[in-house]
Amino acid sequence: MLLQSCWTLTGQEWLCTEPQCLPLVRAGTARGPSYGIVLDAGSSHTAMFVYKWPADKENDTGVVSEHSMCDVEGPGISSYSLNPPAAGTSLEHCLNQALRDVPKEKHAGTPLYLGATAGMRLLNIADPHVSDAVLRAVAATLKMYPFDFRGAKILSGEEEGLFGWVTANYLLENFIKRGWLGEWIQPQKKTLGAMDFGGASTQITFETRDMIEDPRNKMMLKLYGQAYQVYTHSFLCYGRDQVLKRLLSKLLQAESYQATVSHPCWPVGYNKSLLLSSVYDSPCTEKERPSLAFNTTVTLVGTGIGKLCALHVSKLFDFTNCSFSHCSFDGVFQPKVSGNFIAFSAFFYTVDFIQTVMGRPVHLPSDLKDAAETVCATSWNELLQKAPKLEKRLPDYCAVSTFVYLLTTKGYSFNNHSFPNIAFQKKAGETSIGWALGYMLNLTNMIPAEKPSFHKSMLYNCWVILILLFVVTTLTSLVTAICLFRYSKSSII
Numbered sequence: 001m002l003l004q005s006c007w008t009l010t011g012q013e014w015l016c017t018e019p020q021c022l023p024l025v026r027a028g029t030a031r032g033p034s035y036g037i038v039l040d041a042g043s044s045h046t047a048m049f050v051y052k053w054p055a056d057k058e059n060d061t062g063v064v065s066e067h068s069m070c071d072v073e074g075p076g077i078s079s080y081s082l083n084p085p086a087a088g089t090s091l092e093h094c095l096n097q098a099l100r101d102v103p104k105e106k107h108a109g110t111p112l113y114l115g116a117t118a119g120m121r122l123l124n125i126a127d128p129h130v131s132d133a134v135l136r137a138v139a140a141t142l143k144m145y146p147f148d149f150r151g152a153k154i155l156s157g158e159e160e161g162l163f164g165w166v167t168a169n170y171l172l173e174n175f176i177k178r179g180w181l182g183e184w185i186q187p188q189k190k191t192l193g194a195m196d197f198g199g200a201s202t203q204i205t206f207e208t209r210d211m212i213e214d215p216r217n218k219m220m221l222k223l224y225g226q227a228y229q230v231y232t233h234s235f236l237c238y239g240r241d242q243v244l245k246r247l248l249s250k251l252l253q254a255e256s257y258q259a260t261v262s263h264p265c266w267p268v269g270y271n272k273s274l275l276l277s278s279v280y281d282s283p284c285t286e287k288e289r290p291s292l293a294f295n296t297t298v299t300l301v302g303t304g305i306g307k308l309c310a311l312h313v314s315k316l317f318d319f320t321n322c323s324f325s326h327c328s329f330d331g332v333f334q335p336k337v338s339g340n341f342i343a344f345s346a347f348f349y350t351v352d353f354i355q356t357v358m359g360r361p362v363h364l365p366s367d368l369k370d371a372a373e374t375v376c377a378t379s380w381n382e383l384l385q386k387a388p389k390l391e392k393r394l395p396d397y398c399a400v401s402t403f404v405y406l407l408t409t410k411g412y413s414f415n416n417h418s419f420p421n422i423a424f425q426k427k428a429g430e431t432s433i434g435w436a437l438g439y440m441l442n443l444t445n446m447i448p449a450e451k452p453s454f455h456k457s458m459l460y461n462c463w464v465i466l467i468l469l470f471v472v473t474t475l476t477s478l479v480t481a482i483c484l485f486r487y488s489k490s491s492i493i
């Protein structure tokens with residue numbers, strides 16, 4: 001993958017000594033598939049993905065698939081700020097699984113990466129020494145395994161957005177495809193935009209022909225000989241968990257930090273007491289931190305008023321200031337959304353809840369708005385009855401659905417025409433959509449900048465086909481000649 005101008009891959013947080021973008025060097029000549037491992041250290045949890053692909057086809061598209069995955073138990077690595085070594089230990093269970101998932105003879109040739117996202121970006125803002133300690137701890141654990149460890153790094157928001165886009169389009173074979181004879185075909189299909197809604201940040205990434213007025217949002221890519229101009233932006237503090245924290249902070253502020261506060265986004269019948277410190281422990285809320293005692297307890301009482309909830313959620317965005325021809329929000333430039341989109345992570349979880357638990361289809365923006373209001377108006381007991389297994393997340397679907405509605409329509413400006421082009425989906429085939437696969441494809445140089453040359457094995461296939469054609473034609477001619485000969489003989493007699 002060639003990344004031109006505006007953007008370089010060199011992050012400051014690399015702990016490994018190896019340079020990036022090294023072509024993959026595999027140990028030995030063992031036959032069978034190749035493997036690669038990525039640990040996606042998100043803000044809410046870490047997931048390990050083991051990828052697999054045919055060793056002789058690594059420059060093709062769509063050939064890498066998810067071989068297996070593992071959810072790390074416990075919270076994301078950024079939550080281990082008080083005990084960094086425990087962040088490393090938390091990964092052991094999944095790494096032990098990887099030892100079994102990847103054949104032993106392939107261990108040494110299997111690249112292993114850890115990428116951390118917005119949770120660690122926030123910890124890095126709050127205390128860079130602690131975030132370094134956490135990265136060092138996870139790197140120390142990863143080094144103890146027999147895989148080819150290639151670094152533990154914090155991704156920038158742009159990288160996170162871009163690699164999610166690469167993953168989706170790679171899996172759907174939107175970049176390039178092999179034809180019947182093994183020749184490369186540039187599909188006429190347009191690329192798919194990607195929207196990721198994590199726990200601490202949200203990303204939007206799509207190809208556009210419009211002028212990208214802010215160079216920070218512009219990515220020029222060259223993949224398989226084709227140039228792409230991609231718009232991307234990552235909104236820190238706009239992930240699901242940080243949005244919920246910011247909303248609490250707004251509500252507490254609006255009611256002057258009284259001991260009991262109404263929560264219009266929580267269902268009627270649901271109340272909870274929490275420590276002020278749990279709301280203000282993040283850089284996303286620190287500006288609103290009150291001066292009163294940090295270990296004060298406040299009680300929030302659910303009132304389930306959808307319209308009031310929407311009013312408070314809309315205060316999380318700044319729709320007023322914009323120094324460009326058009327902004328999404330918070331003064332961030334955004335061109336008009338174009339083409340189809342895939343919306344994954346919490347976008348998927350939220351819409352999936354609305355569709356499967358609440359039984360409401362989501363086609364138009366108004367469907368999402370109405371569904372959010374219905375969720376808000378549903379009492380705690382009713383919600384519990386509908387989805388007892390989701391108890392932990394149930395109080396927040398009203399706020400999160402309302403947020404997703406406002407973000408997509410008022411923020412990104414999807415309308416009745418463009419909203420139906422969003423597919424809320426977490427997988428393509430059997431492979432999870434997220435930045436992890438795109439990240440590995442890039443760092444292992446599996447997506448070349450130029451169109452790869454005709455593959456040797458493909459040339460061989462062509463020869464086989466030509467020889468077969470030749471044999472068939474010769475045989476047909478022979479049979480025809482014999483028939484003609486017999487016919488002419490019989491007609492003479």
Ligand SMILES: Nc1ccn([C@@H]2O[C@H](COP(=O)(O)OP(=O)(O)O)[C@@H](O)[C@H]2O)c(=O)n1
Binds near residue numbers: 042076
């Ligand atoms: N089934 C699930 C899984 C996660 N989530 C939440 O969705 C958000 C995004 O999850 P994620 O795993 O993509 O987030 P990161 O850890 O990558 O930041 C988090 O707030 C999770 O708690 C959810 O609502 N439903």
Ligand SMILES: [Ca+2]
Binds near residue numbers: 043117198345
């Ligand atoms: Ca994530």
